[in-house]
Amino acid sequence: MKGIExxxxxxxxxxxxxxxxxxxxxxxxxxxxxxxxxxxxxxxKVGIAKGSLYQYFHDKQHxxxxxxxxxxxxxxxxxxxIESKEISIFEQIRYSIFAGFRFVKKHPLIYQxxxxxxxxxxxxxxxxxxxxxxxxxxxxxxxxxxxxxERGEIRPDVDLEMAAFMLDAMMEKMLQAYTLSxxxxxxxYKADDKTINRLVDAWIDILKKGLANGGID
Amino acid sequence: MKGIExxxxxxxxxxxxxxxxxxxxxxxxxxxxxxxxxxxxxxxKVGIAKGSLYQYFHDKQHxxxxxxxxxxxxxxxxxxxIESKEISIFEQIRYSIFAGFRFVKKHPLIYQxxxxxxxxxxxxxxxxxxxxxxxxxxxxxxxxxxxxxERGEIRPDVDLEMAAFMLDAMMEKMLQAYTLSxxxxxxxYKADDKTINRLVDAWIDILKKGLANGGID
Amino acid sequence: MKGIExxxxxxxxxxxxxxxxxxxxxxxxxxxxxxxxxxxxxxxKVGIAKGSLYQYFHDKQHxxxxxxxxxxxxxxxxxxxIESKEISIFEQIRYSIFAGFRFVKKHPLIYQxxxxxxxxxxxxxxxxxxxxxxxxxxxxxxxxxxxxxERGEIRPDVDLEMAAFMLDAMMEKMLQAYTLSxxxxxxxYKADDKTINRLVDAWIDILKKGLANGGID
Amino acid sequence: MKGIExxxxxxxxxxxxxxxxxxxxxxxxxxxxxxxxxxxxxxxKVGIAKGSLYQYFHDKQHxxxxxxxxxxxxxxxxxxxIESKEISIFEQIRYSIFAGFRFVKKHPLIYQxxxxxxxxxxxxxxxxxxxxxxxxxxxxxxxxxxxxxERGEIRPDVDLEMAAFMLDAMMEKMLQAYTLSxxxxxxxYKADDKTINRLVDAWIDILKKGLANGGID
DNA sequence: TATGAATGAGAATTCATTCAT
DNA sequence: TATGAATGAATTCTCATTCAT
Numbered sequence: 016m017k018g019i020e021x022x023x024x025x026x027x028x029x030x031x032x033x034x035x036x037x038x039x040x041x042x043x044x045x046x047x048x049x050x051x052x053x054x055x056x057x058x059x060k061v062g063i064a065k066g067s068l069y070q071y072f073h074d075k076q077h078x079x080x081x082x083x084x085x086x087x088x089x090x091x092x093x094x095x096x097i098e099s100k101e102i103s104i105f106e107q108i109r110y111s112i113f114a115g116f117r118f119v120k121k122h123p124l125i126y127q128x129x130x131x132x133x134x135x136x137x138x139x140x141x142x143x144x145x146x147x148x149x150x151x152x153x154x155x156x157x158x159x160x161x162x163x164x165e166r167g168e169i170r171p172d173v174d175l176e177m178a179a180f181m182l183d184a185m186m187e188k189m190l191q192a193y194t195l196s197x198x199x200x201x202x203x204y205k206a207d208d209k210t211i212n213r214l215v216d217a218w219i220d221i222l223k224k225g226l227a228n229g230g231i232d
Numbered sequence: 233m234k235g236i237e238x239x240x241x242x243x244x245x246x247x248x249x250x251x252x253x254x255x256x257x258x259x260x261x262x263x264x265x266x267x268x269x270x271x272x273x274x275x276x277k278v279g280i281a282k283g284s285l286y287q288y289f290h291d292k293q294h295x296x297x298x299x300x301x302x303x304x305x306x307x308x309x310x311x312x313x314i315e316s317k318e319i320s321i322f323e324q325i326r327y328s329i330f331a332g333f334r335f336v337k338k339h340p341l342i343y344q345x346x347x348x349x350x351x352x353x354x355x356x357x358x359x360x361x362x363x364x365x366x367x368x369x370x371x372x373x374x375x376x377x378x379x380x381x382e383r384g385e386i387r388p389d390v391d392l393e394m395a396a397f398m399l400d401a402m403m404e405k406m407l408q409a410y411t412l413s414x415x416x417x418x419x420x421y422k423a424d425d426k427t428i429n430r431l432v433d434a435w436i437d438i439l440k441k442g443l444a445n446g447g448i449d
Numbered sequence: 450m451k452g453i454e455x456x457x458x459x460x461x462x463x464x465x466x467x468x469x470x471x472x473x474x475x476x477x478x479x480x481x482x483x484x485x486x487x488x489x490x491x492x493x494k495v496g497i498a499k500g501s502l503y504q505y506f507h508d509k510q511h512x513x514x515x516x517x518x519x520x521x522x523x524x525x526x527x528x529x530x531i532e533s534k535e536i537s538i539f540e541q542i543r544y545s546i547f548a549g550f551r552f553v554k555k556h557p558l559i560y561q562x563x564x565x566x567x568x569x570x571x572x573x574x575x576x577x578x579x580x581x582x583x584x585x586x587x588x589x590x591x592x593x594x595x596x597x598x599e600r601g602e603i604r605p606d607v608d609l610e611m612a613a614f615m616l617d618a619m620m621e622k623m624l625q626a627y628t629l630s631x632x633x634x635x636x637x638y639k640a641d642d643k644t645i646n647r648l649v650d651a652w653i654d655i656l657k658k659g660l661a662n663g664g665i666d
Numbered sequence: 667m668k669g670i671e672x673x674x675x676x677x678x679x680x681x682x683x684x685x686x687x688x689x690x691x692x693x694x695x696x697x698x699x700x701x702x703x704x705x706x707x708x709x710x711k712v713g714i715a716k717g718s719l720y721q722y723f724h725d726k727q728h729x730x731x732x733x734x735x736x737x738x739x740x741x742x743x744x745x746x747x748i749e750s751k752e753i754s755i756f757e758q759i760r761y762s763i764f765a766g767f768r769f770v771k772k773h774p775l776i777y778q779x780x781x782x783x784x785x786x787x788x789x790x791x792x793x794x795x796x797x798x799x800x801x802x803x804x805x806x807x808x809x810x811x812x813x814x815x816e817r818g819e820i821r822p823d824v825d826l827e828m829a830a831f832m833l834d835a836m837m838e839k840m841l842q843a844y845t846l847s848x849x850x851x852x853x854x855y856k857a858d859d860k861t862i863n864r865l866v867d868a869w870i871d872i873l874k875k876g877l878a879n880g881g882i883d
Numbered sequence: 884t885a886t887g888a889a890t891g892a893g894a895a896t897t898c899a900t901t902c903a904t
Numbered sequence: 905t906a907t908g909a910a911t912g913a914a915t916t917c918t919c920a921t922t923c924a925t
Contacts, residue, residue: 024909051267054895064911066898075895177434184405185398192397217394225442241884271920281886283923292920458888485701488916498890503917611868618839619832626831651828659876675905705899715907717902726899 019080025071036061036071038124040082045127049079083132086125093118094155104163105219105227111155112186112215119194126194156182170228178226185218236297242288253278253288255341257299262344266296303342310335311372321380322436322444325399329432332407343407373399386443395443402435453514459505470495470505472558475516479561483513517566520559527552528589538597539653539661545589546620546649553628560628590616604662612660619652670731676722687712687722689775691733696778700730737776744769745806755814756870756878759833763866766841777841807833820877829877836869 025033039060043052054075058065072078093114100107119126156179163169169178193211242250256278260269271292275282289295310331319327336343373396380386386395410428459467473494477486488509492499506512527548534541553560590613597603603612627645676684690712694703705726709716723729744765753761770777807830814820820829844862 027909048265048267050265053893055893065896065913066911067909069896070909070911173438174430174434177431178438180405180409180431181402181435181438184401188397188401188404213391214394214397217391218398221390221395221398221442225438244884270918272918275887282888282921283886284884286921287884287886461888482699482701484699487914489914499892499916500890500918501888504888504890509916607872608864608868611865612872614839614843614865615836615869615872618835622831622835622838647825648828648831651825652832655824655829655832655876659872678905704897706897709908716900716909717907718905720900721905721907 019077019084021072021077021081022070028071036063036068037082037085040078041086041124041128044079044082045124045131048131049075052079054078083128086122086128089122089125090118104159104166104168105223107159107163108182108186108222109215109219112189115186115190116193116211119190123194126190130191130194167228169226173226182222189214189218236294236301238289238294238298239287245288253280253285254299254302257295258303258341258345261296261299262341266292269296271295300345303339303345306339306342307335321376321383321385322440324376324380325403325439326432326436329403329406332403333410333428336407336410347408384445387445390443406431406435453511453518455506455511455515456504462505470497470502471516471519474512475520475558475562478513478516479558479565482565483509486513488512517562520556520562523556523559524552538593538600538602539657541593541597542616542620542656543649543653546623549620549624550627550645553624557628560624564625564628601662603660607660616656623648623652670728670735672723672728672732673721679722687714687719688733688736691729692737692775692779695730695733696775700726703730705729734779737773737779740773740776741769755810755817755819756874758810758814759837759873760866760870763837763840766837767844767862770841770844781842804830818879821879824877840865840869 025036028036036057040052040057043057043060047053052075054068055065058068068078072081094111100110102110157175160169160175160178160182164171164173164175169175189211242253245253253274257269257274260274260277264270269292271282271285275285285295289298311328374392377386377392377395377399381388381390381392386392406428459470462470470491474486474491477491477494481487486509488502489499492502502512506515528545534544536544591609594603594609594612594616598605598607598609603609623645676687679687687708691703691708694708694711698704703726705716705719709719719729723732745762808826811820811826811829811833815822815824815826820826840862843865
């Protein structure tokens, strides 16, 4: 992605300070969205002067993009490993979901920012951002499913694109439920770890029945 | 729900004027989100004085909540009819989805507000909103599924809460795909009417295989 | 000139208050130029809230243009009467100069603003402004000279455009000298009223010798 | 002039570097005026650190004054040669004008700064600048005219101070017309080279008639 | 009850100046 | 001597909210 470089002043900062700034900013964006976030509030929390932030980032948008990009890099790493595992498609899906869970547990703000931006109109670069980060997207799921079909794990008459859409929907929803419950304990679905496990198992079960060759594998 | 009552002055207004105010506000909130929406802009479009708005609603948040509540009431109405239809659970689901489509087509702003607000702002505010919407999967879908199980349309070992969650996720994602493509042609999945139809068909098909008694049809 | 209307809120103000605002703004623009003028400073001097100024004028530029236009209207009036007087061209010139003097004495800030703007690049509308207000410009002087030539007051071989340019230069310089000395008593040319009178007389004298038919009238 | 000395560190710099700094600063001041000029922008263009500029000059104002003074010295040099020429006063004037033209063509920024500053900012600042420039009409023109009168080239009854003022005004206006048309084609008087030549000729002609001994040539 | 002018806190951003290295 | 990061006051402008009429 272009135009997300911070000024070199920022990169010259002690890593500890860089991190403090990014995480404070992430927390502000996560809580208030792009428009709502206040640079005033960020500098105050970090404990630097207003002008300093502008030594580090060209403007609010650049700061946001950098924080977001930082999140993207973290997220991409989290899913990489699974693709190559020699396990059935259903196991891959299960792993992916739990990789997602681990990710939002470790970096809750990043996913929150993603959720915030998803439907905020006036983030000028919204389309680009959404395209960049769909946690379990076509790009990730469809190849997985195709290979599974070739291996005979999925019935030949299954509409793979449909299946990818369905998986995406489910996985993202689960992530949302997990995140929300994790972050502010709204507990929409009483989504504690135990319940989540049960949901995932039940879902994989239905999936198998719906997609797998020969039904109950 | 508490705190969403407008002042009495608003309810004393001619219905036509009430409607004009709500719909203008809805359009502003849909376009700019809660924080971004400008009361200035609303009163200007409606053609009333700024002070008047404060005669009708205590503050911006109250106005927003009332508009949102208004949307909820519309949505509930749209689903009422289906519950009573004497058709299989899978047909009910199909009907529900298309009812949703018709709804967002008829009241695009309402759904947009919902999307905007889904992850916006401070927790207590959001909690109230989302809590309201759980009605869909728990109060609407779960009873539907329970009755279907009783009628033997669904395998006895299916985890109904899980299934409700799954249906909810799918329907919401479809609505999102439909709405987004409808509203600003982001078209994450190129979800034109034809594609949507195909998705729904394929999905109902998988659902049947996953949930229905008799397994692989 | 377009786009110089203040908001109606401003026009609804008591005339006394309108005047106080315009004159305070004029004084600020005169002292600091367009870029340098501070709205903060203006509202503080006037004793109104920062937001109020924005109820009156769309932005800094609109405020400036209004103040400037207000000056233009004053200036145009000051020169109108002379054109029609039944006196020799040299008397008309003398009258014009003193009309200018009276004007800058009465409205010193207006002329100062004009001088400020003359060479300030970043006033976006600079070209238009300069075109609008050249105190003794071609548009004003050339017709005067043409009629004088027709009446035989000026030698037929005089290049009128050149003469207009020359008159313009002289008159404007005199105005500047007068203004500067009047405003901050720099006294570039010890340009007190007496000296100014002597300068004007001597100059008209040279002019007659240079331009008039038959030399010494 | 007091207060325009740079710090010793600046004078210790290689001449080439001094020049680069002054000319870059001149270009910035010319383009944006005193208030508008950004030290950030200057140091960036020159390629030195911001702190360094403060090693060389006490502050922004000192830098500006030094740049301006540098221009004055250049201008004085340009006029030196003419004074000693053994030609009639009218020829000297003609030469002076064209010397001025050549100067603004060679150092357009210097003259622009002069124009910018002419009426800018607080009085004491300006007083210093304009005082400096009076040298032209009083220290340069007046002696020229006195000698011409002694040589009998000018009528004995001519008010020389007045004449100096007049010449000054004309020459400045011509320079302005020339510069403005040269710099940004505002072309108040469409003052292209040809027109300028015609203006100068016509003007010298009128001057002769107005000032010269023997009157109507 | 309706109005809309007034308010002032708060937004993002700029920039001359300082100072530790 | 040279550096450039840090500062914070100042800039223009927005907007929810109040309140006198």
